Amino acid sequence: MKLIYDKSVSGRKGVMPPSSDVPNTIHIKKEFLRSSDAKLPELSELDVVRHFTELSRRNFGVDTNFYPLGSCTMKYNPKAAERIAAYPGFAHLHPLMPQLRRGGMLTQGALEVLYDMDKFLCELTAMAGFTMQPMAGAHGELTGIMIMAAYHRDKGNKKTTVLIPDSAHGTNPASAAIAGYKVVTVPSDSEGMMDVNELKKLVNSETAGLMLTCPNTLGIFEKNIKEICDIIHSVDGLCYYDGANLNAIVGKACPGDFGFDIVHLNLHKTFATPHGGGGPGAGPVGVIQKLLDFLPVSLVVKRNDGTFALEYDRPKSIGYIAPFYGNFAIILRAYVYILMLGRDGLKAVSENAVLNANYIKEKLKDYYSLPFGQTCKHECVFSAERQMANGIHAIDIAKGLIDRGFHPPTVYFPSIVKEAIMIEPTETESRETLDMFIETMIELAKLAENEPEKLKAAPVTTPVGRLDETAAAKNVDIAEL
Amino acid sequence: MSFIANTQEQQKQMLAQIGLSMDGLFADIPKEFLEKKFNLPDGMSEFDVRNRLADLAAKNHIDLTCFLGGGFYDHFIPSAVYAIIGRSEFYTAYTPYQPEISQGTLQAIFEYQSLICRLTEMQAANASLYDGGTALYEAMMMALRITNRNKILIDDSVNPIYRVMIHSYTKNLSIELQETKNDQGLINRKALLEKLDDNTAAVIVQNPNFFGCVDDFTDLAEAAHKKGALLIVSCYPISLGILKTPGAMGADIVTGEGQSLGLPMSFGGPYLGFMATKKDYVRKMPGRIVGRTKDNQGRTGFVLTLQAREQHIRRDKATSNICSNEALCALTALVYSSLLGKDGLKQTAQLCADKASYAWQKMTAIKGVKSRFGAKWFFNEFVLELPANAAEIAGKLIDKGFAAGFPLSRYYEGMENSLLIAVTEKRTKQQIGMLTESLEAVL
Numbered sequence: 001m002k003l004i005y006d007k008s009v010s011g012r013k014g015v016m017p018p019s020s021d022v023p024n025t026i027h028i029k030k031e032f033l034r035s036s037d038a039k040l041p042e043l044s045e046l047d048v049v050r051h052f053t054e055l056s057r058r059n060f061g062v063d064t065n066f067y068p069l070g071s072c073t074m075k076y077n078p079k080a081a082e083r084i085a086a087y088p089g090f091a092h093l094h095p096l097m098p099q100l101r102r103g104g105m106l107t108q109g110a111l112e113v114l115y116d117m118d119k120f121l122c123e124l125t126a127m128a129g130f131t132m133q134p135m136a137g138a139h140g141e142l143t144g145i146m147i148m149a150a151y152h153r154d155k156g157n158k159k160t161t162v163l164i165p166d167s168a169h170g171t172n173p174a175s176a177a178i179a180g181y182k183v184v185t186v187p188s189d190s191e192g193m194m195d196v197n198e199l200k201k202l203v204n205s206e207t208a209g210l211m212l213t214c215p216n217t218l219g220i221f222e223k224n225i226k227e228i229c230d231i232i233h234s235v236d237g238l239c240y241y242d243g244a245n246l247n248a249i250v251g252k253a254c255p256g257d258f259g260f261d262i263v264h265l266n267l268h269k270t271f272a273t274p275h276g277g278g279g280p281g282a283g284p285v286g287v288i289q290k291l292l293d294f295l296p297v298s299l300v301v302k303r304n305d306g307t308f309a310l311e312y313d314r315p316k317s318i319g320y321i322a323p324f325y326g327n328f329a330i331i332l333r334a335y336v337y338i339l340m341l342g343r344d345g346l347k348a349v350s351e352n353a354v355l356n357a358n359y360i361k362e363k364l365k366d367y368y369s370l371p372f373g374q375t376c377k378h379e380c381v382f383s384a385e386r387q388m389a390n391g392i393h394a395i396d397i398a399k400g401l402i403d404r405g406f407h408p409p410t411v412y413f414p415s416i417v418k419e420a421i422m423i424e425p426t427e428t429e430s431r432e433t434l435d436m437f438i439e440t441m442i443e444l445a446k447l448a449e450n451e452p453e454k455l456k457a458a459p460v461t462t463p464v465g466r467l468d469e470t471a472a473a474k475n476v477d478i479a480e481l
Numbered sequence: 482m483s484f485i486a487n488t489q490e491q492q493k494q495m496l497a498q499i500g501l502s503m504d505g506l507f508a509d510i511p512k513e514f515l516e517k518k519f520n521l522p523d524g525m526s527e528f529d530v531r532n533r534l535a536d537l538a539a540k541n542h543i544d545l546t547c548f549l550g551g552g553f554y555d556h557f558i559p560s561a562v563y564a565i566i567g568r569s570e571f572y573t574a575y576t577p578y579q580p581e582i583s584q585g586t587l588q589a590i591f592e593y594q595s596l597i598c599r600l601t602e603m604q605a606a607n608a609s610l611y612d613g614g615t616a617l618y619e620a621m622m623m624a625l626r627i628t629n630r631n632k633i634l635i636d637d638s639v640n641p642i643y644r645v646m647i648h649s650y651t652k653n654l655s656i657e658l659q660e661t662k663n664d665q666g667l668i669n670r671k672a673l674l675e676k677l678d679d680n681t682a683a684v685i686v687q688n689p690n691f692f693g694c695v696d697d698f699t700d701l702a703e704a705a706h707k708k709g710a711l712l713i714v715s716c717y718p719i720s721l722g723i724l725k726t727p728g729a730m731g732a733d734i735v736t737g738e739g740q741s742l743g744l745p746m747s748f749g750g751p752y753l754g755f756m757a758t759k760k761d762y763v764r765k766m767p768g769r770i771v772g773r774t775k776d777n778q779g780r781t782g783f784v785l786t787l788q789a790r791e792q793h794i795r796r797d798k799a800t801s802n803i804c805s806n807e808a809l810c811a812l813t814a815l816v817y818s819s820l821l822g823k824d825g826l827k828q829t830a831q832l833c834a835d836k837a838s839y840a841w842q843k844m845t846a847i848k849g850v851k852s853r854f855g856a857k858w859f860f861n862e863f864v865l866e867l868p869a870n871a872a873e874i875a876g877k878l879i880d881k882g883f884a885a886g887f888p889l890s891r892y893y894e895g896m897e898n899s900l901l902i903a904v905t906e907k908r909t910k911q912q913i914g915m916l917t918e919s920l921e922a923v924l
Contacts, residue, residue, distance in 0.1 A: 001584075004592050004819055014822040015559040017829045021910040026723075026834035027841065028858045032695045034725050039599045040823040045561050048819045052565045052589070059585035061573035072575050076484050080527045082567070085747075089538025094549045095749035096887055097542070101876030109540035110748045123520055135611040135750065136805040138792070149653040174792035174802035178622075180653040183797040221509045251521075252507065253514040268805065272484075275575040276809030277586040278608070278769065280751030296649070319649030323552075323614050323642045324749025336534065342524030345483035352485050352492070354506050359495045375501070375509055402582055410578075413793070430486035431495060462581035464782035472774035472786040476763055478605055479595040 001058070001463070004051050005480055008041035015045060058463050059277070060407045066433050068360075070379045070410035070422025071169070071217060073247045073269035078340065081273065081333035090332060095324040104309045111308035113335050114300045114325055117284070120338050124346070125243075125263045126256025127286030131295045132331050133322040137244060140264030140283025141175035141211070143296065146318045147262055147287060148209050148238045149179055150294040154316060157236060159208035165194050167218060167414045172211045172242060181208055188416055192218040192372035194228060203231055209238035214258065215248045215377035217414040217422075219357065229259025238262060238291075246270045247353050247426070248377035251346030261288045270349075271334035282330040296321045352427035353378040356434060360423055363438045367445040371417050379424035383417055392448040392455055394419040399458040399466065400444045406437055482524050541748075545884040546912050550862045550903020551691070552613065552640045553749075554741045556719065556829070557907050558817070562743045565816045572809055576769070580784045586808065587783035590771040593815040600721045600818075601735045602728025603757035608769035609811040610803065613738025614643040616754030617685065617715050618650050619767045619801060620734040623758075624683035624711045626800070627765050631656050632680045634673055638663040638690035639715060641892035666692045666854030666864065674704055681710040683734075688716050688727070692901065693837075693862025694854060695724060702731030718742050718755070718814075720860045722830025734758045743817025744810055753810035764790060767801030832906035833861035836913065840904045843917040849924060853899050862903040864889065864896075867924065871900040874923055881919040 043051075060067065067074035085091065089109060098104045104111065118130045134140035145162065152159045162176040165186045173183040184202055189195040193216070210232045215221045222228065229239045241260035247270045249255075255263050267273050268281035275281070287295060293316040301311045325331075341349065354377050361370065361380035368382040384394040398408030398421075410422040425434060447455050459465060487495070496502060507515060525533070547555040566572065570585060577583030577590075590608045597606035610616040621633055635644060637660050644660070651658055657680075661672040668686050677684065684705050689695045702712040711733035719741045727735040739753030740746070758766055764787060772786030792799040821829060841863050845852050853864035867874055871888035878885035886902035893899070904913065 001588065003588070003595070004815075005595065012822075014825055015561065015820040017821070017825055017832060018557055018906050020832055020835060022835050022839040022913075024831070024835055025838050026831065027838040027856075028695050028724070028834060028860065032697055032725050032858060033723055034602075034721065035729065037823050037827055038721060040596070040821070040826055041819055042822045042824070043819060045559075045820060048816065049561055049565060051819075052816060053568065055585040055589055056565075056568040056570035057585065058583075058588070059570040059574050060579075060582040061570045063569035063573045065582075067573075067575075069575060069578070074573075074575060077569075077573055078484060080530060084531060084534045084538075086563075087535065087538040089535075089541045089543055091745040091747050092543040092555070093541045093748040094547055094555065094746050094884060095553055096549050096551050097545075097748075097884060099887070099891060100549075100879060100884065101872050102879070106542040106545070106879070107540075107748065109537035112537055112540070120521065126517075135615070135807075136803070138802045138804045139611060139615070142802055146649070146653065153653075169804075170792035170794070170796045170799070171802050171804050173797035174795075174799040177797035177799075178802050223509060223511070226511065249510070251519060253510055254517055257514050257517065266805075274569075274572040274809070275805075276572050276807075277574045277583075277589075277812065278576040278808030279805040280611075280807045280810055281805040318652065320614075320642065320645045321649055322750070323612055323646065323752075327750035327752075328748040329745075330751055332534075336530055339522070339525050339530045339533070340482045340527065341484075342482075343519050343521035345524040346519075346521070348483045348485055351503055351506070352483075352487060355487075355492060355495055355499075355503070358499050358501070358506060362499045375506060377509075398579065399581070402579065407582065408579055428484050428486065431491045433486075459581045463584050464581055464780050465776040465778055467580050467776045467782045467784045468774045469784050469786065472772040472784050473789070475774075476605075476760075476787065477773040478591070478763070478770055478786065479598045480591075481595070481598055481604065 001054065003480055004041050007043060007047060010042060012042040012044055014043055014048060065405060065407050066429060066437055067407040068409050068423045068425050069407060070424040071244060073424060073426055075272055075426035076428040077272050077274040078337060081336040084336050085329045085332050098310050108308055111300050113332055115302055115308050117331055117335050121265060121284055121286055124250060125286050126254035127263055128289040129292045129295060130284050130286040132284050132326040133296050134283035134285055135322055135327050136279060136281040137264060137266040137283040138171040138175060140285045141171055142179060143285045143321050144240050144262040144264055145176055145179040147291055147294045150318050151238060151291055152208055160206045162208050163202060163210040165212060167216050167416050169244060192220045193222050196224050196227060199228060199231060203235055205235055207235050207237040209240055211240040211242055213242040213245050215245050218372055218381050219376035219379040220372060221377055225258045244269060245378060248350055250350045252350045261291060267330055267334040272337045273330045273333040280327050280330055282327045294318055349427050356425040356427060356429055359434060360425055360438060364441055367442050379422055381417055382421040384419040384421055387448040388419060390448050390452040392452050394421050396455045397421060397444050400455045402459040403461045404440045406440060545882055547884045548886050548902050548916060549884045551887045551901060552738055553746060554903060554905050555746060555907055556741050556905050558743050559820050561820055562813060562816050566809060566813050571812060577785060580782060584782060587771050589812050589815060591773060591783050593811045594771060596815055596818050597755050597757050600718055601757045602726040603735055604760040605763045606757040607766050608771055609806040609808060610754030610756055610768055611807060612752040612754045613715060614646040616736035616756050617643050618647050620713045620736045620756060621647060621683060623734060623765050623767060624713060627762060628682040630680050630682040633658050633683055634676050634681060635685040636661045636663060636668040636673060638668055638692060639685055639687040640691045666694045666857050667696055677704060677708050677710060679708060681708060683711040683713050685713045688714055689720055689860040692864050693859040695858045695860050697725055698730045719830055719833060722826040739814045742814035744813055751807055751810055753807045753814055765800060768803050768806055829906050836908055837861040837863060837904040840913045843913060844920060847921045861905060862901060865900045865902060867898045867900055869898060869924060871898050875900060877923040878919055883916050883919060885916060
């Protein structure tokens, strides 16, 4: 398909800007102007609409296909949230408005949304307070580690390392390193959980804290979680909960009760805001009481008269980590979701997410190798090890699924599982969909055994086949200038 | 309402096939953790939720005529933007890990990267960062990596919100961050050149700067390069419809806030951080990058590329920790720019500058009101020096129906009477006239 720039026709007009009702006199000297026009395309409105409509048809999304991408929680995104986020009262609100005199009173509706979300998320995680500012999960991680650093600075602790299990998301070690810490990797044991004996050996006075997802990336609940947190606390370290997998326990159990001190949540996972093709997300961070002072400025507070205000005077705060109040329109969508589901709806989410994952695990365990066979939580991790005897890898199974109308699971992650196939169905998928997926996975396992060459050729139903990624990295072609 | 498809009966059957009860599925979680009674409201119908949120939306005063800017602007958004980004094939997809079924997202990102290069006259761009502030922080970190030095110079005419963000992010790192104080609304060239030395990784400036003033940093780029330092320019993409580009000035890394390209203000987000650089620095860039390649039959296609820089491969050695970015906002910017096209973007920029120029003339004609920085060149924003406290005056203008501008005393000493006024193509001659009259009346 042609690039939009290659469809341009000189002189063709698109959308007309507002008409001018003032004299044509700018206040800029000529040397400060660009020498030639920016090379934007010249197209009609229909040209543009058709171009992007055609592009959209080259995508799988949750609305078009089952999307069991492990660790990403690709659940249904309710349409009501989209509609409400577009209400002019929210969409047209300038973020500097509260900084005008008595400006907080001009934005009471938006502040109430932020305040309520803080309270809802605290209740769901057993934390004492949240910042809504982080704009994605990894941004939340960085914020959380900055809070950890501020805590240790404030106490005069000399801490240099952050412990992270080998099964963790890559964002965990990256966030810790960017915040200035050295990363120490904790190995997993034969049950797929953190090796507590190894952890004990690695913990020392230099330990600033631990970053952990629970259930972990194998979909397994860390049965020693309380002991793990106690070990970290014994050296005045802090326990950081990566909320990427909260969908497994939302409305059932709270990370704060396990012993965690800092939590980030991915609103685009657990709270059903759209993934947008890679974002925008939102990664609010919650902390326990003793860390409240370190949360970023500003925070929304409720005054005695019931009105809401932004609090900026926070001397121990880590400062601003976003220009304003976070990805407000995403937070708003998550708020709508929580209001619609309520207490019982949220509990049903985790129960059905876990039920669906275990159903798939049970039905596929005879066909694919399952390195960790215990009851899983919201996702299950298989390995294509058995298929490798016929030269078939996880990626070939993934491409075979594409030809049969499914978005593949996450493959090759977590890296501690060889040829990993990580399946997260989410709670919104029906049994009929799960059964079709299961049948297809079984069909592919048989194909791998009997006609592996057919799988190697997949996908054949897509606009392009397997792409040469090595060439892409070597001959860097990333823009049409 | 939980959007769960399976009936109670189906759930029972599935549990039976697994051979466990629902409690059995959670038996691996210590019992003490499962006893919590959540103090949360009952679920609500869509109808009730929409009514509740409509009431909350009504409490936000979007009825004020907006002359607020400060890096975030009230621009016109064509209807076709909403129609296209409302297609759920785009918004319910995730990061395009499987390229064969993500060519829509991938080609769009490639076109977006090209757009950013064309606007800034740079050679390479990434797939997006969170916002203009984090993009500037990432640019700073990138400059430290490229030069292997640890000193950063930044002028205080750079957006103060971004400067406080950079301060927060560098608190735990050993970076020497030095600020210079602006010289009559423009960068302090003398102070910057004095501080520029062999340990300087980068000089950070903004165009138009926070006061709206326009500049040309060609001289600064040359001076920085002579010392082996980089020039980082933060910019306002709409202004690039007419302004000299950072690329033409010799900038090494260009960042900015893309909100003005078709994104609603939405009380602060989601927005769009963009980043562009020179070809030599591509492998030092943070974030996702899409590249063009061929498939096994020689057909052109697009993939995520240079992933060896990224967290999921390199972990603690990655160029950044970013995973989810602002993909849908990048798509929005691309769609918006494509709809406006070559002439439309130029006209929009021209209109903003025309209307700001008109407003400046009207308002500086009020007795006692002056232009804070004399007759300096500006794009669509300017600073008025009022005969009284600007925050108070802006407060009084709220009662007259205007979000009249941003009082600068919040971030700048000695600017208690200074008001930053932004004018976009949406403001009419009549609105400008009414604000002028109201300002005169409240002084």
